[in-house]
Amino acid sequence: MATAVTGLTHEDCGTIGFVISCLFDQSIDTAELRAWCEHVIVSNEMDDIPQYMFELVSFDGDLCELFDILGFTPSSEPSQQEDAALYGIAFQRGVEVYDPPVSRVSALEALRLRPDVLQRFRATFPFIEVAD
Known part of the structure; x- marks a missing residue:
């Protein structure tokens, strides 16, 4: 059943900030980032998913490109x-x-x-x- 996704916006960036921290700290890799995006997309209401998630689902670039895709830098450190x-x-x-x-x-x-x-x-x- 679909749920409402939280923590993925500029105003509420707790979840995406944690995911990006995991990626930069090497506790996940880019393949696992893509798998997480797929997981979020299939288990949440489509209207609640930010557009960048659909771009990240195929991300295979340099980590410095992430913030351009997101359109913001998560403030949760x-x-x-x-x-x-x-x-x-x-x-x-x-x-x-x-x-x-x-x-x-x-x-x-x-x-x-x-x-x-x-x-x-x-x-x-x-x-x-x-x-x-």
């Missing part, structure tokens, strides 16, 4: 500990993180201290499995 926890998710998923700002140990510790980040990740990306 993760805290330093949330950011480290997102890197922790990447490490936990076995991603070879390029130039991480925190060590693997610190990132996994941040993830342990912020179970809400993992919970939000699982809710946002229900099609991605992450071990506890």
Whole structure:
């Protein structure tokens, strides 16, 4: 059943901001971004989905192009500990993180201290499995 999508607009950018943070922190890749877009499109009311979602569903460009596609820069920035926890998710998923700002140990510790980040990740990306 379709639901009303939230957090994808300039005024309410919490969801898209989290997704973009996950992408930049390497806890998801561009294929998973596209899968998330597909998931949002098929599980929400069509009238509620921003046009950029239909462009992102086939996105395969440089990350710097994302904000041009969105038409805005999401203002929701993760805290330093949330950011480290997102890197922790990447490490936990076995991603070879390029130039991480925190060590693997610190990132996994941040993830342990912020179970809400993992919970939000699982809710946002229900099609991605992450071990506890």
